[in-house]
Each structure stands twice: as structure tokens, then as C-alpha cells.
Amino acid sequence: MDSEKIFNALNQIKISIDQHKDEIEKLDQEIGDGDHIFNIQRGIDESLKIKNELEHEKPDEVLKKIGIKIMTTVGGSSGALFATLLIGMSKKYNDNLSDPQNIAEMLTEGVEAMKKRGKADIGEKTMLDVLIPVSIELQKLSDQDNIKSIAEKIKEAAEKGMLSTKDIIATKGRASFLGERAKGHIDPGARSSQLAIEAICNTIINS
Amino acid sequence: MKKFVNNVDEILTESLIGFGDAHDNILEVKLSPDFITRKSKPTNPKVALISGGGSGHEPLHGGFVGHGMLDAACPGQVFSAPTPDQIESAAYHVHSGKGILFIVKNYSGDIMNFEMGADMLDLEHQTIVVNDDVAVEDSTFTTGRRGVAGTMIVEKIVGSLAERGVSLEECKKFGDHVNKMTGSMGVAFTSCTVPAAGKPTFDIGADEMEFGVGIHGEPGRKREKIKTANEITSELMTAILGDLKPENNQEVLLHINGFGGTPLMELYLLFNEAKKILDHNNIKVTRSLVGNYTTSLDMAGGSITITKLDEKIIEHWDSPVHTAALRWGI
Numbered sequence: 001m002d003s004e005k006i007f008n009a010l011n012q013i014k015i016s017i018d019q020h021k022d023e024i025e026k027l028d029q030e031i032g033d034g035d036h037i038f039n040i041q042r043g044i045d046e047s048l049k050i051k052n053e054l055e056h057e058k059p060d061e062v063l064k065k066i067g068i069k070i071m072t073t074v075g076g077s078s079g080a081l082f083a084t085l086l087i088g089m090s091k092k093y094n095d096n097l098s099d100p101q102n103i104a105e106m107l108t109e110g111v112e113a114m115k116k117r118g119k120a121d122i123g124e125k126t127m128l129d130v131l132i133p134v135s136i137e138l139q140k141l142s143d144q145d146n147i148k149s150i151a152e153k154i155k156e157a158a159e160k161g162m163l164s165t166k167d168i169i170a171t172k173g174r175a176s177f178l179g180e181r182a183k184g185h186i187d188p189g190a191r192s193s194q195l196a197i198e199a200i201c202n203t204i205i206n207s
Numbered sequence: 208m209k210k211f212v213n214n215v216d217e218i219l220t221e222s223l224i225g226f227g228d229a230h231d232n233i234l235e236v237k238l239s240p241d242f243i244t245r246k247s248k249p250t251n252p253k254v255a256l257i258s259g260g261g262s263g264h265e266p267l268h269g270g271f272v273g274h275g276m277l278d279a280a281c282p283g284q285v286f287s288a289p290t291p292d293q294i295e296s297a298a299y300h301v302h303s304g305k306g307i308l309f310i311v312k313n314y315s316g317d318i319m320n321f322e323m324g325a326d327m328l329d330l331e332h333q334t335i336v337v338n339d340d341v342a343v344e345d346s347t348f349t350t351g352r353r354g355v356a357g358t359m360i361v362e363k364i365v366g367s368l369a370e371r372g373v374s375l376e377e378c379k380k381f382g383d384h385v386n387k388m389t390g391s392m393g394v395a396f397t398s399c400t401v402p403a404a405g406k407p408t409f410d411i412g413a414d415e416m417e418f419g420v421g422i423h424g425e426p427g428r429k430r431e432k433i434k435t436a437n438e439i440t441s442e443l444m445t446a447i448l449g450d451l452k453p454e455n456n457q458e459v460l461l462h463i464n465g466f467g468g469t470p471l472m473e474l475y476l477l478f479n480e481a482k483k484i485l486d487h488n489n490i491k492v493t494r495s496l497v498g499n500y501t502t503s504l505d506m507a508g509g510s511i512t513i514t515k516l517d518e519k520i521i522e523h524w525d526s527p528v529h530t531a532a533l534r535w536g537i
Contacts, residue, residue: 025404033423034401034408035261035286042284071323072240076261076287080319117319171349173315178426179344 002059002097006066007051012199014044020195027188031175036078036188043074043082060093077173078189081114081127088113100150104142107135118172125170125182127189130161134197151201158201162186162194208405210505215402219262219284226269230531233273240290242297243269244279254369254378255279255301258310258362259294260317261286263401263504264422267359270500270532276366277310277530285401285504286423288316294324298332306331306375310362310382312354313338333375335382337361339391339512341450342419342427355422356464356501356512357389360524363533367523385520390447393427393510394439395420397468399503418442422466422503436473440480443511453490453515460494460514460524461485467499468507474498481511494524500532 017024021037028036047066054062067086070079088110094102111131115121122132137157141150165187170176175187212218220238227236227243236243242259258268259281268280279297283289298307307328311321313336325332339357365382395417398407408424411417416439419427434442453459463478465471478497485492494516501510514520527536 029408031426033286033421033425034404035284035423038401038403039284039287072290072292074287075283075290075316075320077316077319079290080288080316080323083323117322118315173350174421174423174425176350177343177353177421181426 003054003057003062005097006059006062007048009200009203010044010047010066012203013196014048016195016199017041017044017192020191024188024192027186027191031170031178031182031185032188033174035076036192039074039076039078040192043070043079046070046073058093059097060090063087063090063093077118078127078192081118084113084117085110085131098147100138100142100144100147104135104138107131107138111135120172123168124172125165125168125175125187125190126173127187127193129165129187130158130190130193130197133157133161148205151204155198155201158194158197162190165190208400208402210400210402212402215405218402219282222262223269223282226531233529233531234269237296237300240293240296242279242281242293242300243272244297244300245273248301249278249303249370251372252303252305253372254305254375255298255303255307256310256362256366256369256378257281257294257297257301257307258358259283259289259297259321260312260314261288261423263399264502266499266532267501268362271359271362271366271530273528273530274537275370275526275528275530276362276533283320285403288314288320291320291323291327294321295327298324298328298330302330305372306333308332308365308369308375308378308382309334310358310365311336312358313351314353315350317354331375333379335361335365335379335386337386339386339389340421341390341446342392342421353421355391355393356462356510357386357391357514359500359533360389360460360462360512360514361385363528364520364523366528367526370526381519385514388451388515388517388520389512390450391510391512392443392446393420393422393464393466393508394418394443395424395466395503395506395508396433397507399424399467399506401504416508419446420508422501424503424506436476436480440477440511441484444481444484447511447513448488448490451513451515453488453513455489456491458491458493458516458521459485460496460516461492462496462500462512462514464501464510464512465499466506466508466510467502468505469509471498474509477509477511494521
């Protein structure tokens with residue numbers, strides 16, 4: 001049952017990413033090299049392909065296997081980082097995907113692993129500018145009972161983090177080669193991460 | 208987009224199969240996970256050299272697999288780093304007991320995927336990170352300088368040393384040294400078109416150039432109006448020489464690299480301009496290489512790479528090499 005939730009969320013992420021394909025591609029062409037959207041789409045599509053074989057697996061196993069699938073099919077920075085996130089998250093799962101406290105622990109673990117892998121932190125104009133504030137916010141809210149209201153606040157945190165990448169210069173990733181010229185552009189990895197978080201939150205809010 | 212394509216998703220595989228068949232006397236292409244390896248394993252144990260990176264830079268890196276250079280290369284999707292399982296499979300395939308030396312261009316994706324691949328190995332390994340691009344300021348707090356056309360020079364020179372059966376540590380140390388002796392910078396006149404995107408990566412005016420461009424068409428130092436070859440070369444050389452600080456009478460290797468969309472005629476003109484500046488500064492060009500070796504798909508433009516030479520570097524640059532894209536002495 002919980003595993004199905006993961007794939008439902010993934011489907012919603014796919015819809016949102018596909019809808020914003022041109023925008024993400026354009027952001028990446030401005031400060032990167034334009035491959036980010038194709039890597040993200042390939043990762044989602046390849047992960048959805050293994051849905052049937054993971055039908056009876058537990059959520060931690062599902063997250064881990066999706067992580068490995070992404071690691072072996074996507075490439076680039078985003079493949080390595082999202083794989084690290086999901087595999088990291090799978091390590092902290094304790095049998096209840098509806099427990100905000102457990103989700104918060106999982107996300108914190110995954111984001112910490114990503115920070116190590118990318119040798120990056122908040123404020124460097126990367127996807128971590130969305131994922132770090134989201135994991136901190138979720139930790140803060142995890143003792144609350146109203147899951148829908150948590151999801152609303154997480155959505156806001158993700159959006160704020162994404163927008164924060166606009167006015168900073170990049171010190172990590174491909175945009176770092178640009179120096180001052182990266183200012184004024186939202187980071188494409190931050191935008192795709194925010195869209196993914198938003199899609200997950202919307203499935204909770206609309207459930 | 209006008210390209211030779213059947214199905215965009217199959218471009219890489221179809222190209223790799225053609226590459227393998229065209230050079231089946233030198234190398235072999237393995238698919239799923241994709242890697243390119245030498246046709247015949249070395250007879251004596253040696254440090255195995257593995258490089259890799261996004262596709263679209265051909266002949267880098269697959270074109271440099273063979274005697275005197277790489278043992279294997281891992282091609283990723285166009286402009287995207289290869290995946291850790293490719294790197295793991297290539298390493299187990301080519302190792303011969305003396306360890307694995309990874310040669311990685313300094314791009315975040317390449318660094319991370321090679322690290323993850325190396326983590327999966329139960330073999331002794333070291334990594335040389337190439338960061339020859341002087342267009343980007345180096346810093347320990349940032350991603351730092353990019354690895355560009357100087358990478359193949361490191362691959363050639365360390366490849367030769369590894370062929371002698373020396374230790375992993377010695378190869379790693381020498382590779383880091385060659386990297387330090389090498390500086391590059393490039394300029395683009397047009398954008399490249401990533402096949403999956405179907406349109407140019409960046410817009411650039413008919414009279415503009417991107418100065419200090421990277422090898423994916425990613426922006427460089429500045430966008431400006433096009434100048435004469437003499438003026439462009441002078442600016443590039445000022446940056447490279449300012450970084451390398453060669454001494455009077457220093458011997459150098461001068462490598463002019465085309466990005467894929469510029470004719471050789473212009474690359475030789477660029478060589479002429481660069482050599483004039485070096486002559487004027489009492490720097491001796493005693494080795495040279497001109498051609499499309501580190502490309503950015505169909506991007507027009509080129510880069511200048513200079514390597515400061517010493518006796519050992521010269522010896523290993525001159526030694527025999529037999530790969531699809533570089534062959535001499537054999």
C-alpha cells in the first residue's frame with residue numbers, strides 16, 4: 001500500500017516536470033548546458049518502468065531500488081545526487097510512511113548524504129537550496145497531526161528556497177563557472193526539486 | 208536541427224556500435240553498461256587507466272583507448288557524466304593487479320559519478336582530476352576550474368608511463384604534475400545543438416563570441432563582439448601564460464583544439480597566431496598538436512592548450528601510441 005503511494009507521487013512528479021519541461025530547459029541553457037531536464041525525465045521514466053516488479057516490496061526497498069535505477073540510468077550530477085537522496089532516505093524508514101516524524105528523519109538522512117556527495121551546502125545555488133529548508137521545516141512540523149497543513153507549509157518552504165537561488169552567485173555545480181553572470185537566474189536543479197516537492201505535497205493535500 | 212539521426216534515444220548506442228566496428232583492430236565496445244576497452248589485454252600487469260565523461264566530445268575519451276593511452280573509457284549520455292555501474296564494470300574488466308587510475312575532468316557530475324563508481328570497487332584506485340581551464344578562477348570553496356582539452360594530454364603522457372609497469376602512486380603523481388603544467392582557454396562562435404534538445408544550447412549573435420567557453424557550450428568569462436584572430440589569440444594567450452608563467456626559453460607543447468564546427472584551415476591559422484606570440488616571448492614550441500580532439504558536438508570555435516615541457520614529459524609525449532584518434536611510433 002505504502003509502495004503504491006511512492007509511485008503515485010512519482011506519477012504526479014512526472015506530470016509536473018513534463019508540464020514545466022521548456023522552462024527548466026531554458027533555465028539550464030541560461031546558466032548550464034541544457035541536459036538537466038532530459039536527465040530528470042529519463043530518471044522518472046526509468047523508475048516508473050520498474051513499478052510492477054516492486055509492487056510487493058516495502059517502501060524502503062522501493063526507494064532504494066528507484067535510487068539504484070536512477071544511479072544507473074541518469075548520469076550527470078542530478079543522477080548521482082537524486083540516487084544518493086533516495087538511497088539515504090531508505091536507510092531511515094521505520095514502517096510508517098504516514099508518520100511525519102519518520103518522513104522527516106528519512107529526508108534529513110537523504111539530504112545529509114547529498115550534501116556529502118556534492119560537497120555542497122545551502123546558499124550555493126543548487127537543488128540543496130530547496131531540499132535543506134524543506135527538511136528543516138519538516139523536522140520542525142513533524143510533531144503536528146494535520147498532515148495537510150504540514151504539506152502546505154512544506155510547499156511554501158520549497159518555493160521560497162527555489163526563489164532564493166535567483167539572486168546568489170553559484171559556488172557549486174556548472175553555474176559556478178559563470179561567477180556574477182549567474183545572478184538573476186533561478187537554478188534549474190532547484191526548480192525541478194521544488195516542482196517535485198510541490199507535486200508530492202499536492203497529492204497529500206488533495207487526498 | 209539537421210543531424211544524422213534515426214531515433215534521438217538511440218544516437219549514443221548506434222554511434223558506439225559504429226565506433227567499435229570501425230576500429231575493431233584496436234578496441235571493443237561493451238554495451239549495458241557501456242564502456243570501451245582495448246581489444247587485447249596488456250601482456251604484463253600495468254596500472255589500468257580509465258577515463259570517461261559525457262558523450263559529444265569525440266574523439267575524447269573513447270578515441271584514446273589503446274596502447275600507450277587509456278585501458279578503458281566510459282561514455283555517458285550527451286554532455287552527462289557516465290553512471291557508477293559503467294565505471295565499476297570497466298574497472299573490473301581492465302584491472303591487471305596494479306590498481307586503477309581514473310582520469311576525470313573537473314565537472315561536478317563526473318567527480319560524483321566516478322567517486323560513486325570507485326566506492327563500489329574492491330580494487331586499489333587513485334584519481335587524477337584535470338582542471339586546465341584558466342578561464343575559471345580556481346578556489347577550494349567552489350567547483351573550481353574545468354577540465355577541458357588538456358585532459359587528452361594528461362591521458363597520453365600518463366598512458367605512456369603506465370605502459371612501463373610503474374606503480375599506481377607514480378602514475379598519479381606524474382599525472383598531477385602534467386595537469387599543473389597545462390593551461391587551456393577557448394572561444395566559441397556558435398552554440399552546439401544537443402540532439403535531445405533539438406535546438407541550440409545558447410543564442411549568440413552573428414557578430415558575437417563567447418570568451419572562455421566550456422566544452423558543453425556553457426558560458427565562459429564574457430560575451431563580446433567578434434575580433435580578429437590576432438586579437439582573440441592575444442587575449443587567450445595572455446590568460447594562459449599569466450597562469451602558467453613560463454620562464455625564458457621554456458619548451459612547450461602547443462595544442463590547438465577545434466570544438467567540432469571549425470575547419471582545420473582556421474585551426475592552423477590559430478596555431479600560427481599562438482606560435483608568433485610564444486616566439487615573441489622567447490618560449491619555444493617544440494611539440495604541437497592541431498585538430499578536433501575535445502569537441503563540443505557541432506560548436507564552432509576552438510581552444511588553445513599549452514603544456515610546459517620537461518625531459519620526462521617529452522619522453523612520454525613522444526613514445527608510441529596506437530588509438531583510434533592518436534597514433535604515432537607504431
